[in-house]
Amino acid sequence: MRRSQDGFVPARGFLQAGLAPRPSFNDGSGPDDIQVAVEGGREEAHRSLRTPLSTYEKHIRYTVYEFTDLLDSSSISASGWTSIAETILRNYRAFDAFVVLHGTDSLAYTCSALSFMLQNLGKPVILTGSQAPMLELQNDATDNLLGSLIIAGHFMIPEVCLFFNHKLFRGNRTTKVSASDFAAFASPNFPPLATISSLKTHVSWELIYRPTHIKPFSIQTNRAPSDVACLRIFPGIKPEMVDAILQLDGLKGLVLETFGSGNAPGGQDGVLTKVFAGAVKRGIVIVSITQCMTGTVLPLYEPAVQLERAGVISGHDMTSEAALTKLSYLLAMPDMTVEQIVEQMSRSLRGELTEHTPMAFAHPRDVLPTHLANLTQLGYAISKGDDEEVQRLLKSDVAWLLNEADYSGNTPLHIAATGPSLEILRLLLQQGASVHIRNKSGRTPLFLAANAGLTEHVTLLKQSGAHLHSGEMATAKSHAKKHLDLWRTAGA
Template sequence: IPPKRRKLMTYEPEPRSTVLVIYTGGTIGMETNDEGVYETKENFLVSKLKTLPLFHDEEYAVAHFAADEKDFLVLPHQNGRRVMYKIMEYKPLLDSSNMMENDWGKIASDLFEHYDHYDGFVVLHGTDTMAYTASALSFMCENLGKTIILTGSQIPIFEVRSDGRDNFLSSLIMAGLYNIPEVLVCFDNKILRGNRSIKNDAGSFSAFISPNIPPIATLEIRINVDWAAVFRTTKTEKFRVHKNMCLNVGLLRIFPGITLQTVKAFLQPPMQGVVLQTYGAGNAPDDRPDFLKVLKEASDIGVVIINITQCTKGCVMTSYATGKALNDAGVICGGDMTPEAALTKLSYVLSKETWSMEEKRKFMKRNLRGEMTVVAKEDISILDFELIESVAQELRLSSTEEKKKLQDALYPSLMCAAAKTGDNDALEILRRSGGNLSSHNYDGRTALHVASKEGHVPTVKYLLQQGVSVHLKDCNGITPLHDAVMGKHQDIITLLVQTGAKLTIKPIVLSLELCCAAASEDIETLQAYRDAGANLSVCDYDKRTALHVARKYR
């Protein structure tokens, strides 16, 4: 088969994204029983979804699904792609009020087990403890490179009036079509960072807010993603989960007249970590030396105490004498973390057995997953970038919105051009000017695709350290790993595989590539595919492998 023909075979008639939905329970999938009360029912959700055209295009499924795809549902056409999703239903289904640490571990394990097989993930969850689960998963999921969205509803999805339909559809679209490598919460047409969210209203469809940062994305007439706000891992390591969370943690809310006996009892062994919820900007009584002494003694023997505010919005500071007194007693400033984030972060950090106590205190002060605000050292505006400003003037653009659209149009091409020449300095300027290094050009190609194809190892390292995902596909379904294989760049293949990259090429296309390489004695290509994790024994349509071809043409 000529090379041009083989390249065309990598096109899909209608590109697909796959999403795994983990259904843990919650109001969203409940039905009304004979007494008019909501209750969970096994296998009810999937069977009902199949009857709703918004959630399943039956005609497309019958015409295009393969035998091994019969358990999938598929959304109607969205932005040039189809979102296929499969629902994994837990047994028994849980009310979120019953959610425990071992349930977080089960969700994390399932995410890890299926991570390489899906483009994104949705967790259907009750609303009462959703913020706790989202915060916990954000820490448990290390080196995350794909989108995980938690959602639910205030009214079951099959009621005449329900927020569940929009929440679930929005989550599927965002998980399938957008690469936001965070644990997120989707509610009321907003995408919130999971470890920044709290349940704020028990009687409103706007149940969740992220009080100290704006939403990551808003779903209005257009979907608007604040790409500059997306938190990305800086490690070039594979995705993994950490499940053994420390259970000896708790929340202690200060109130006027709290007794010394209450505080002492709370800090007794086996307690290892405490989130102290104080007044205002982190204040507690400083005229009670006995109270401060108990905190200091507990801190000295290894209890990690984190100070966060009782207020919904705002952060802890040491501007007041009362706040400074806590700091002097060894209490760590928790900044603007939510109670859910502070508690689960404490549980995560304390469970790291290889970290010393000094390291654990250090990591509690550090922003690990975007859970706390770090004041930027410099504030670089996009308007300071001369090229964009010059082009805007030449085109007579005046408004900020017009300039932002120009930036979104130009930056992907500029980044790809910089990656082609291995110009890391130019990429850094673009990043610091507000550019999203994961943005793609008109062909769907990112700077990582280009750098991988061209063989620029330092540029690939830089982009991975900036959190650019190895899982992004261009319009032809090509990933950066496939580009590196085609370029025969062994060092880059190793880097990408270490970061969790997987070959997504179809088996029949892979077999043709391998057979062509074997026929032309192209050992480097065969080695590249092998190092990328390809099965060199895959068969073509004639049940022939590369070894068959190599023996014939030897």
């Protein structure tokens, strides 16, 4: 953003004006241009920059793509979300991660929308912005963008995230809580995924949401948010006012912001409850979320019970932004019935709500193996094809083990890609193991499987969204002369 007579406005040339002059974003090495896929199937060469060496002994090479129309975030709509999703899809194979620069006004809405639109996401997508523009003397833009680049360039967190004020949040759990403070966003019902300190980045790996379906990355852009409304209950609200909203042409869903744990005005005749019940009978999906910053919707009191009986479904601890974008996402899904939408709204699709399960108690074992011991045992079990031992080890420490690497940079999925058991490979993928991590030789699990001549392993990895990295392609094409069909399946 730059100053103008009308206040701050979006401006072009961010890489040249905002990043190139700053040593923390540009080590002066002058790397080659990067090809970016744009609309119409064309590719454009974009200048790239490289950061100085990080604490983790890596440089981050990146480029900046600017949309044709630059928007103030207060003007974004579903078409803007579609543009972002389509750009990521076009460039998914060419980049290891994506950072989206976005104004703060609607940032939480875009995070939530993208979390549902980007299906089977296997790479980091981090949205960030700032309270003060980077070209201002005092700003938070520098720290927010640099922190986003560091996390995107070093850690395989395959979620749509929001980074702000040194914290990485799950995007669909966030809401804007301040119009002026640098700590502008909070995740009231879910802890941060990562925090950056002066020394390192602390990632809570046990919290990371990973895709568990054996399907490639895709996007769902058939959205119609105008079909959904959001209404905040207040003392003295008139049933006629609510009914007028629910009678709007084309309305298919309503997010209802209720008091406390899901309460709304009742009264002796229950007129408001009857309005909701009538709308539900007409096929309108009504989701109740709490107005409170923290907590969840539970039918503890009589007004909440009456709403539940009228067909209003619980949104649990979702934010307004998540409930609104999730409901519009589901309503736009082809061939989905109202009953299926109601069922999906109560389930966690991308970690957007807390599913309550019965509490279980268990005594720990006498001897708890270390993480390193578990990783070593897992590697041996995978290489031997010992399905039962693999399942036991994953059950005890799945969050940490899935994407951890050994001394050569191989993850359990790298080992399984050349292992004897296709079912172990399938199990790791279904648990959320990343197909995009490269070992210290720059090899993906897909390359190793193809190089080992394992056709079924290659096919399964491709079904999960794996693709050869650009740095592997030349070697893959030279190998393809011997095993043409196999390497063609792998994508060479």
